Amino acid sequence: MPGQFPPINGRAGVIAGSAEGRSYLIKLMLFGMFGPIEVDNVNYRGVMPSVGSLSDQSIADMLNFIVALENPLTPAAAFTAAEVSAVRAEGKMSGSDVGELRAQLVARGLIP
Ligand code: HEM
Numbered sequence: 001m002p003g004q005f006p007p008i009n010g011r012a013g014v015i016a017g018s019a020e021g022r023s024y025l026i027k028l029m030l031f032g033m034f035g036p037i038e039v040d041n042v043n044y045r046g047v048m049p050s051v052g053s054l055s056d057q058s059i060a061d062m063l064n065f066i067v068a069l070e071n072p073l074t075p076a077a078a079f080t081a082a083e084v085s086a087v088r089a090e091g092k093m094s095g096s097d098v099g100e101l102r103a104q105l106v107a108r109g110l111i112p
Pocket residue numbers: 004005006007008011012028033034035036037039044045046047048049051062063066099102111
C-alpha cells in the first residue's frame with residue numbers, strides 16, 4: 001500500500017551490514033517505531049508495532065527471514081538469539097527514540 005508501509009525488500013540486508021544497523025533492526029522489533037521516515041523519496045508517517053513480547057529466538061528468526069527476502073541477496077551474518085538478548089539488555093526505548101535513531105543512521109549513510 002503506497003504511503004502506508006515502507007518496502008523492506010532490497011534494504012534489510014544492507015541495513016544488517018553494519019553493527020549499528022543490526023542494532024537498529026533489533027530495536028525496531030523490540031520497541032516498534034513512531035515518526036516520519038522517507039524511503040526512495042516517499043514519506044511514511046506510520047506506527048510500526050512492537051513485537052518485543054516474542055522470544056529472542058523468534059525475533060532473530062524474523063530478521064533472518066526479511067534479510068533472506070532480498071533480491072539480489074545482500075549477504076549479512078545471521079541474527080542470533082544471543083545478539084537480540086544483548087540489545088534487549090541495553091534497556092527500553094520508546095518508538096520515537098527508535099525513529100530518532102533511524103534518522104541518525106540515515107545521516108551517517110548506514111540506512112539507504
Ligand atoms: C513482525 C514483522 C515485521 C517486520 C520484520 C517489519 C519490518 C520493518 C522494517 C525493517 C521497517 C523499517 C524500514 C526502514 O528502516 O527503512 C519497518 C517499518 C514500518 N513497519 Fe514494520 N515490520 C513488521 C511488522 C509490522 C506490522 C505488523 C506493521 C503494521 C501493522 C508494520 C508497520 C510498519 C510501518 C508503518 C513502518 C514505518 C514506520 C514509520 O513510518 O515510522 N510493521 N518495518
